[in-house]
Amino acid sequence: MTKLKILENKTITDVPYFKATGIHSGVKRKRKDLCIIYSEKEAVAAAAFTQNKFAAAPVVVSKDHIQSNNTQAIVINSGNANACTGDEGIDNAYSMAKTTADCLGLSSKEVLVASTGIIGLPLPMAIINAGIKNACTQISSTGGNCAAEAIMTTDTFTKKITVEFDLDGKKILLSGIAKGSGMIHPNMATMLSFIVSNVNISKDMLSIALKESIDDSYNMISVDGDTSTNDMVIGMANKTANNTIIDSKDDNYIKFKKALDFLNKELAKLIAKDGEGATKLIEVSLNNAKTLKDAKLCAKSVISSSLVKSAFFGEDANWGRIVCSLGYSNAEFSPEKIDVSFQNKIGNIQLFKDGKEVSFDEELAKNILSEEHINIIIDLKDGEHCATAWGCDLSFDYVKINASYRS
Template sequence: MKILENKTISDVPGFKAIGIHSGLKKSGKKDLCVIYSEYPAVAAATFTKNKVKAAPILLNIEHIKSENTQAIVVNSGNANACTGLEGFKNAITMAEVTAKELSLSTHEVMVGSTGIIGVPLPIDKITEGIQTACSMLNKSDGNAASEAIMTTDTFPKKITVEITIEDKPVYISGIAKGSGMIHPNMGTMLSFIVTNINITKSLLSLALKDSVENTYNMVSVDGDTSTNDMVITIANGKAKNSLIDTKNSYYVKFKEALDFVNQELAKMIAKDGEGATKLIETCVLHAKTIEDAKLCAKSVISSSLVKSALFGNDANWGRILCAIGYSNGNFEPEKVDIFFKSKIDNIQVAKNGKGISFDEALAKSILEQEYVNIIIDLKDGEYEATAWGCDLSYDYVKINGSYRT
């Protein structure tokens, strides 16, 4: 697998993408994007498990059933959530206008929104924006598309990789957004992945569902599951490999690359948590079951006390043990070892569920790095899991204290 540093979704054969300013954001920043496959394609998606679902989610639950999906239209600056029947009609309008501009059927278009909850969508601005964006697709710009889905994000999140199947180049490229309100269970978290692989809809869905469970669903910035979380993958078959319709070696190779793309995007989301100063990775080793490992890892990465300690570079291992204690994971506390690790060194801070003497200055230096790894060895089995998050800083409160106003 090759990582293509300067490529994005518009470089995948058969795909075009654009991002523009449609007037939703007063700042003049890009706020609307269209992603388009010039050829028939299959799609898979996962959606938020929050009972309060935004209008685009409700629409997409129906549209994803289509055997052909060729476009995604996304606006930022307004979530179109908790907006009632009018909001749902506006989501339909977004799909209808996009479909008309691209000569598609309405159900062949997926819709995304992100931003403030409970504010009516200025549909006239969006309608004009969609028409403009679609007319500009020949100037395809995946970087602009990645910028247009941002809200409080501090940088665009994107990655493109290449693999070879039957001597044919297969590309997988994704863009994502997420900074706050991130605790997916499928910030507001949106992720859109395109690929030219030739694969059945059912296997694409299987691959995505499994991948999401081990990547985006293992991220937590602030413990809030958004009303708008979604991951959508579109495959247009332009690689012209033999159709992948069984879980053969080609499926496994594709799935590994998809996992990598989703994991990297998930880590970018965690790193860019609102007000964050560092990316935190929690690895739980030797658990009795994979579920136990995931529960423990996600509990630690979601703990406000752990996140606050790491912001202060405090090796407060007791908070970690406490977090796995209420995780509902099955483990024996008297066996647990805890370590901190970063690029400069690693240090053990607890053994067999108890504190040990350690170099506080070294621990502080390790925790001062931008990428900190918490390693928890349960010494109880053969399963492991990794979760990603960030520290909790003063700036998180500042950003979210005035987000609406």
Template sequence: MLKLLSNQGVTAPKGFLASGIHCGLKKNNLKLDLALIYSEVQANAAGVYTKNKVKGAPIYITKEHLSNKKAQAIIVNSGNANTCNGSDGLVKAKRMAELQGKALRLKTSDILVASTGVIGVPLNIDAIKDGIPMLTERLSKEGYEDAATAIMTTDTYKKQLAFEFKIKDKVVTIGAMAKGSGMIEPNMGTMLSFITTDLNISGEMLSEALKESTKISYNRVSVDGDTSTNDMVLVLANGLASNKEIVEKNDDYYTFIDVLNTLNITLAKMIAKDGEGATKLIECIVSNCKSEKDAEILSKSVINSPLVKTAIFGSDANWGRVLCALGYSGVNINPDKVNLSFKSSVGEVEVCKDGMPLPFDEVKAKEILLKDEIQILISMNSGKYSSKAWGCDLSYDYVKINGDYRS
């Protein structure tokens, strides 16, 4: 049985500590900008990264360090993406790992690195160097709050949670923290997620589980259609729950993947809801499709449509924009079979059947769309497959935030 652990994050599992400080990367000295997650024992580890051809320097270093599927700590900075800085960026990302490894008395290769913030600005490695002693000293079980705060950029709130579940007779805990607000169309503004667990699972199975879970969670989120250079999901599993090691896709593996999916989908929805300037979470569910891939493409086409997003912002049941987004998705559809409705906590209104308009109550539709979580329900009536995607509305504030992001 899955149990939500209230007000907890990456330090909930056995053997994990965390911290967060201000080291000077952000101009405002009240804003934390450097975070650390540490396992008291070496952990099996896995990662999934952005598909953007332009990648942040930390991604190259982290992938290199994860070649043995082992790690013991993750250092993350905000305020600077350390991207498009050439060899200087790679040197500094490696230096972050070296400095943190030395402070923890670990091998450099056991330290993973992530960055988020402005692209094309040299990273102030001296500020990080000066901050690492305090960052290390402040590691604690209570440090998850500061760590989750330190990775934020334009996020309006911390995104973290933890669950407890059982593998046979062993209690296992999983925790996570994430950030993301703009420049998000992961396919795995920057989307970062860091997951910790005391589960005993092989590196190979952990990697397989993360890839499997990412496909139906973070990869189905889009805030603005921009795939960031620094998107990264990392997971550490230190084995301290002492369950029998999971080395194959057995019942224990599927118990874990179910929990991992719940955790990642919850975080993905938090990220979508906190899109830059967003006022509403949009969940698009496409059903009765010819294939799951087609359903995924169609659902993402809808949530990526600026016209759909602005209609939802204005609480306007302009369903023709939804059909338009389905039509240019690239999927071969029959528009004469499409059914469509809008739904929220106060009810549901059907607006289209077999591609044709239905008479509906505009006042009721407005009431439904004024809520902060909106579902767009689409039936293609052409198969048995379905998919979900999560996004947000497009408000005036999105332009304001991104118009002066560097300042």
């Protein structure tokens, strides 16, 4: 059993040989908008990218550069997505990598690029390149918090977590920062996540672990049903922990994967909690499905429903919207078996049993729904497979924020 310790007030630069910074370059009016993450030692990297066909220029460039056997830096700008910007956008993303590489003594292939912000605007490259040069002079072993701030767009708080565990008697640190608030939907979203570790692992095994972990974390959240042009998750490991290298699915791989799963799920929940205009974090626990695919289809369908989200904002115990969203999920299940309950620190209440409504205490239901965290528990009673999804309510403020996003 992996003994996992959460390290409070620690961030990516507490991982040995990782440095970072976040600065205001001028892309945004006031807030930090440029981030660099840098490993002083050679590192392997793995990534997953948006499924949107309008993949942004930094996605195209990072898909190219991720093939390198050594990745030592990531450069990220916020405030401008560099998406739908044609060949000029691709050239600009490559330029970001080259400028960063030149400053840090790397090759361009050893730098990955990410952007987030408004779609369709050309990057102000004079500002960006000057900002990169400035940022590279400020990279430090205490810059993790600034880095987490610099990747934010409509986020209301930074998203970060650091954990520690042992492999072969060696201390392994795993730390991540993320951003995401709107345009969030399964298959990732306008979300970026950057994970660093000192673990000794092969590039192939890091890639396998990251992609499997994403399926159960970032790909199980939904704020608004939109999948972005820019989303990506990048993991870097600089191998400085000196544990026996993980190059197969052995016990050490399993321990590492459990830690990675925990970290990614926690970051995913923070993204869901910070949905634009959100007042509640909603968790769907889908139990006893015939297959894992069925479990995930059901959980995703419920958490993605605008009607379910609206009901939770209104604190309305409308179980009908939940079972309706199950019905169009394309999952296999028996409607006459299904149970639905709500649960949180206030208590537990069942609203639906064996495919029918049951009498329930409306006042207790209202009290449960008035809390910031509500768990929808659904039992299909059809098998042994389970899945969890996370999202938020849909409020008036979501419309206000997105009605004037460009202005």
